[in-house]
Amino acid sequence: MSQLEAGMVRSGMAAPQAQGKEGSPWTGLWAVVGKEMADHLTSIRMLILELLVVLTAAGTVYAALQTLRSTVGQDRFLFLRLFTTAREPLPAFVGFLGLLVPLIAIALAFDSVNGEFNRRTLSRVLAQPIYRDALLMGKFLASFFTLALVLTVIWLLIIGMGVIGLGLPPGGEEVGRMLWFLVATIFYGGIWLAVALLFSILFRQPATAALGSIAVWLFFTIFWGILAQLLARTLRPIRYGFVEEVLAQARLELALSRISPNTLYTEATIGLLSPSVRSFGIILPEQLQGILLGTPLPLTQSLLLIWPQLTGLIAATLLLFALGYVLFQRQEIRA
Template sequence: MKAIIDSLKSHSSTSSGVQPHPFWVMVRKEIADHIRSWRFLVLLVLVVLTFWGTTSVSMANLRQVVGNANDPDSLFLYLKLLTTTEGSLPPFHVFLSFLGPLLGISLGFDAVNSEQQNGTLTRIMAQPVFRDNLLLSKFVSALTLVGSLLLSLSLLMIGGGILITGVLIEVEELIRILGFTFLCTIYVGFWLGLSILLSILFRQGATSALTAIGIWLFFTVFYQIIVNLVAEALVPAESALSQQAILRYNELLLNLLRLAPSQLYTDATTTLLMPSVRSLGPITMEQMAGAIPSPLPLKESLMIVWPQLSGLIAATVLCFALSYYLFMRREIRS
């Protein structure tokens, strides 16, 4: 943080020439700190190795799935690179549902409490900067870094696919892959906002990190088990229910499961990367009658995925809004 303070001092003391805004000075310094930190480098290596492993498996099995008449998604070559698996490794978007929260938590669990423990928070606030710029710079810098990483991996996959197969990517595939990248960035941004919120609530970085990991494990592992146990205890056997009651029961169960961010992410990525997915909820045999197995247009897939995307954005904004409220009312001199 000494570099930030020196940059802010030079910015305030220079009266001539075009100077960058203090907010962007802090953003650039936060990005540089993340890039030089060992925890980000370790997670970067894990994400890159995971991407390389899943893409290699997809490339090796691409001939078996492309052109398959029983698969309506077989025409989308580059989407198959993100979804094809042979069973030894899950697809990349499944891996990212586990690595994404760890990436967001690692970038934000000590964003504020470490500054206060090191005594740099009061020194930064003594400079001509607004308090909210400090919090916003930490969120924007980490989210920019994550978005750049995921976009680079997606473009690398597209470029490698063109060099190996010689097939140009379609516009719809490109939009779906870019939408997948944006969705993954928002998903990581939720855990980043939650970890920043916990770094404001707790003074110790270890406490905020353990709390964030505990919340992630609860929603990833235990939440689905709890929902299923409660539903089985309160609802009678499905054989005693009518068809409409079973549909309402399954719809209620899915809505409860979608309170977990991981479920929203899974539903959204499945819809974007598999155009043949027509619905994320239970459907009757009458609704399936006469349906031809074919890919949905991009507009229809976006309409299906919009509630999940809105939920992730709303949860991210809520976490950051709570962080903003608590940080603006916090006494930083103690």
């Protein structure tokens, strides 16, 4: 707890108005976390989402196992394929996660602050000897821990199914990659959590906040790719058909598409779960000299490859939370 607190303070997230005030802004934080997590874990909303995810995991992994059984012994990274192997008509589990994680995250947070307003509990809670910091942070952490808990359970479930289905234990390298994949997935959820929390501060109606969060998610999932393409074509048009022009356009499109957390998450997933992937950009023939295509990278090299994506996911989570935090501090609490 103290480490976490210290970390938060150091990263500049201490309350702006806590300066010169008595006591820690985190007084009562764990009381809030405990209460909120208990709420999440006993809510019917969570139950439905958990069921949905477990069903998806069971379905896709079962399908993947059917395919993978035939290749046992030929593949060094059999366990990673559990997550990435798709079998018609089902997409791979990671594909599902890209949809389900934002859904869970939004469901966890869209009514966290406005719900307190509407139930008129906010002024009563804030009249206790705690700062607003503790309340908001506690709500965020509780949702975050719940999300992490759910994802970890499913992750373990999949590995367990894999051990039974394949009859092999995962290797050390595989476990490492899967762990990092779990971390990336949790922070991908963290972004949507922070978005939903932000909207729950901005809008008094939980329905508006939920709709707003889903709209942002849909925008990045469906429209941002198209928009990035259009923007790249407009800003870096190909006039004469030079290689440089084509490259510049492609690079811009890639850079733009990486604003979307979906792109970041997809790339992080690919880098972690497909050890042979060496780059996400455009590879020129001369860069391929001396490379044995298809050979896997060691975990450290794959991590290096997806490091910007991973830190991007974490940074976006913190940034969005900080924004919500400032807004919440400035909000008048009277209904």
